[in-house]
Amino acid sequence: MRDVTLGQYYPADSPLHRLDPRVKLIGTLLFIILAFVAQTFIGLALIAAFMLSMAFISKVPLKALFKGLKTIYILLAFTFLMNLFFSNSKSDHVLLKWGFIVISREGLIRAAFMAVRLILLVTGASLMTLTTSPIALTDGMERLMSPLAKIGFPAHETAMMMSIALRFIPTLMEEADRIMKAQAARGAGFSGGGLIKKAKAVIPIIIPLFVSAIRRAEELAMAMTARCYHGGEGRTRLNVLAFKRRDLYAGLILLAFTLIITADNIFIKELLPFLARP
Incomplete structure (x- = not known):
């Protein structure tokens, strides 16, 4: 039960901790979207490398970051098995067939792809809460929703x-x-x-x-x-949120990374289809 990392805060003095919480919230949302839309293993590898580099910069121990995966191992196993047994039943590369259960090479690849995607989603969200204090998280959410207050929304x-x-x-x-x-x-x-x-x-x-x-x-x-x-x-x-130069640099990095994943989905999948997810 203590392995849940989502919602916990890991105090440290790092560039990621000092970022504006609005940048981290938007970056986490963008990270989740990119993990969902990535269509190749190269794209997932780039996303994983980006997440690990952010964890290194944040000074959060990898043990603390990946500890939360222990709580979703059943979901991970279920996702892997469902994609393994019930994907591409008409594939030409059947590894094992037993009744309505068919294990194909494509199904195995897809199962691994979905499991890695789920791991990235959990660790990415955990990294945001581990590097953002409760007060900063509340202020960041409120400032992002503040335009809705003009129409009566309780931001x-x-x-x-x-x-x-x-x-x-x-x-x-x-x-x-x-x-x-x-x-x-x-x-x-x-x-x-x-x-x-x-x-x-x-x-x-x-x-x-x-x-x-x-x-x-x-x-x-x-x-x-x-x-x-x-x-x-x-x-x-006491501390009023204000974008600083480091937040601008972080936004530019997020924009560049988004363009890289988009280019990977477009060009790698079309030019090198054997590297794309089946």
Whole structure:
């Protein structure tokens, strides 16, 4: 349960930590879009290299970045097997056929392609939260949505709600881990048995976790009330967001990287189709 990295913050002094949160939010959204639209293994390799280079610049340990993959291993396995067994059933390169299940070379390539794509999506989103503090994340979301405030959209409240929800993910995972250890000390079993048995063992955790979430939400509401929080109206900031030269450079790098992936989709897929995803 403690392996969830989405929503956690890793404090460090790095160029990526010092970037404007708006640049990181837009960059993460662009990264996810590029991971979805990449059509070749070269494109995925470039995206992976870009993500690893950003992780190196951010000084976030790779162990902390990839730790979150432990929580989605079932989804990774399911995605891999579905694409492996049910892709290109009419392929000329069949490796194994058993009833309606067909394993082809194209299916194997596609399964690997989709698994790598999913890994990139999770690690890319995790890197953004690991390098952005909760306050900066809230301010960045609010500033990006501020044009909608002119038509009555509650930009500040929405940003605050999204930030709190994101930061509650690791908190709830830690609480679930604490409850599981408490129940295991009383004789409950969570490690033995198959997948169905493990799923049934998790059911008794749901109610105490739900109660704990309500209690934490109430404590947070009381703390915000005690600090005279009344929304974004009239709120001032100690550190006002402002784009700097490094943010401009980061934007130019993102633009250049987007053009590279777009060129890869167009030219590599057309000129060198054997390198493209089937």
